[in-house]
Amino acid sequence: MTYELPAxxxxxxxxxxxxxxxxxxxxxDKHHAGYVKKYNAAIADTEYADQxxxxxxxxxxxxxxxxxxxxxxxxxxxxxxxxxSMKPNGGGxxxxxxxxxxxxxxxxxxxxxxxxxxxxxxxxxxGWAWLVVDGSxxxxxxxxxxxxxxxxxxIPLLTMxxxxxxxxxxxxxxxxxxxxxxxxxLVNWDxxxxxxxxx
Ligand code: MN3
Numbered sequence: 001m002t003y004e005l006p007a008x009x010x011x012x013x014x015x016x017x018x019x020x021x022x023x024x025x026x027x028x029d030k031h032h033a034g035y036v037k038k039y040n041a042a043i044a045d046t047e048y049a050d051q052x053x054x055x056x057x058x059x060x061x062x063x064x065x066x067x068x069x070x071x072x073x074x075x076x077x078x079x080x081x082x083x084x085s086m087k088p089n090g091g092g093x094x095x096x097x098x099x100x101x102x103x104x105x106x107x108x109x110x111x112x113x114x115x116x117x118x119x120x121x122x123x124x125x126x127g128w129a130w131l132v133v134d135g136s137x138x139x140x141x142x143x144x145x146x147x148x149x150x151x152x153x154x155i156p157l158l159t160m161x162x163x164x165x166x167x168x169x170x171x172x173x174x175x176x177x178x179x180x181x182x183x184x185x186l187v188n189w190d191x192x193x194x195x196x197x198x199x
Contacts, residue, residue: 001050005036006080014088018181023169031165032079039072053077054150061151074146078128078159085158087188094189098157098196105138113183115140120162120179129179131158131192133199155199158192 008028012021043049048056048069057073060066093099093109106112112131119142120129127144132154134141141149142162149156160182167178 001052002040003036003053003076005033005076006083009083010088015086015186018170018185019086019167020170023167026169027161027165028079028083032076035072035075035079039069039076042069042072057148058151061148071146074148078146078148079161081156082128082159082161084191085160085188086182086186087190090186090188091184092189094193096193098189098193101138101196106140112138112140116160116183117176117179120160120182121176123162126163129160129162130154130156132156133196155195157195158187160187 008024012024012028015024039053043056046069048059051059053073053076056069057077060070060073063070094102099109102109102112106115116129116131119140123129123142123144125144127142127147129140129142130149132139132141132149134152134154138157139154141154143149160179162175162179167175171178171181
């Protein structure tokens with residue numbers, strides 16, 4: 001079972017000017033494609049070849065002899081999730097069940113924004129910021145490199161890539177400006193709400 005690189009869920013120019021065509025071309029066609037290619041090569045002719053990628057991620061997490069499989073599996077999955085965490089004309093605030101749960105678990109939408117910005121800005125080096133469900137509670141977490149919260153039993157609702165390759169062409173070293181654009185203009189609350197509803 002080969003893991004297929006999914007096409008971007010929007011045009012390469014759709015997130016401009018917040019994320020440029022050039023960034024999406026490099027990020028999707030080179031970085032994401034590279035992880036998918038290496039993942040498929042790593043699982044070929046192994047016990048993992050016929051398993052869903054989520055099962056592989058959970059199975060090899062923490063196994064120091066399988067970090068190559070883990071890193072490429074998780075990065076393949078994380079990027080697919082990240083593309084769907086954004087949309088053209090995104091931003092704003094969620095509604096319905098998700099909005100109520102954010103208010104209940106963070107205190108207010110602004111408190112969530114503060115927590116998410118802090119997670120993204122303080123992830124040292126490369127990694128990801130996430131909105132997850134942990135038990136029955138929404139949390140913001142950050143992960144290093146390829147790490148994914150599903151290995152900790154948490155269910156991702158939304159993610160933001162804070163590796164430099166996600167923003168350097170558009171924002172250089174200004175990671176906070178990229179985070180502001182993600183939350184203000186790109187975040188896809190419909191996707192997060194669907195993920196919450198499907199638990
Ligand atoms: Mn990336």
